Amino acid sequence: MNHMSCRDLYVALSALIPMRATRTQARLPPRPEKSRTLLQSEVLSLDRAPVTMGANGAERWELLQGVLATGESIAVHESQQPAGVAPNPPHTIQHSELILVQEGTLLFEHDGKSEKIGAGGVILVAPATRHAVKNVSDGPAKYLVIAIGGDTT
Numbered sequence: 562m563n564h565m566s567c568r569d570l571y572v573a574l575s576a577l578i579p580m581r582a583t584r585t586q587a588r589l590p591p592r593p594e595k596s597r598t599l600l601q602s603e604v605l606s607l608d609r610a611p612v613t614m615g616a617n618g619a620e621r622w623e624l625l626q627g628v629l630a631t632g633e634s635i636a637v638h639e640s641q642q643p644a645g646v647a648p649n650p651p652h653t654i655q656h657s658e659l660i661l662v663q664e665g666t667l668l669f670e671h672d673g674k675s676e677k678i679g680a681g682g683v684i685l686v687a688p689a690t691r692h693a694v695k696n697v698s699d700g701p702a703k704y705l706v707i708a709i710g711g712d713t714t
Contacts, residue, residue, distance in 0.1 A: 597627035599635070607639060618643040626713075634713035639663075641703045642696040651693040656711030658686040660694065665702030668695045 610622040625637040634656070642648055642665075651670065660667070666679045671692040678684055686692055688711055696702035 598630065599625075599627045600630050605637070610639075615648065617646045617648075619646055619648050621648075633710050636708040636713045637705065639703065639705050641701050644696055644698055644700055644702075646696055649693060651691055653689060653691045654686065654708075654712070655688055656713045657688055657709045658684075659707040659709075660684040660686065661705040661707070663703040663705060665696055665698035665700060665704075667702055667704065668697045669693075670695070 605624045607622050607624070610624050613621045613623070615621070620641045622639045623636075624639065625635065628634050640648060660669075660683065662678055662680055662682045662684070664680050666677055667684070669676045669678060669684050669692065671686070671690050677697065684694070694704075
């Protein structure tokens with residue numbers, strides 16, 4: 562059996578998200594359906610995804626939400642944080658998350674530790690982990706979040 566490195570996983574999953582023309586385009590598509598069963602393959606594009614602007618200047622694109630054919634709930638979004646901005650205070654989740662860093666450097670605070678991770682890196686957040694991520698770059702940080710199971714939907 563072939564083993565996939567974190568970098569190979571990042572490259573494979575990043576191929577799902579084509580580059581957008583501009584992050585400031587007005588978009589009003591509907592939010593993904595939380596209870597939708599995902600039975601067919603599809604292409605997900607940021608230019609068709611609803612965007613939420615945070616008071617701190619952060620942006621979030623909702624790409625996918627639903628239940629996989631194998632029964633797991635899943636949600637996928639991309640976020641962009643301005644330099645020095647944390648999107649959420651420390652919080653605890655009841656699902657698993659993969660955070661794929663596309664640009665910039667994030668500080669991942671969890672379990673009494675603080676770890677930095679840059680572009681191409683992957684953060685695994687286990688269920689029941691109190692955590693926070695903060696952009697510690699001089700410029701924006703972009704990352705893709707894949708939430709699976711638990712309280713995802």
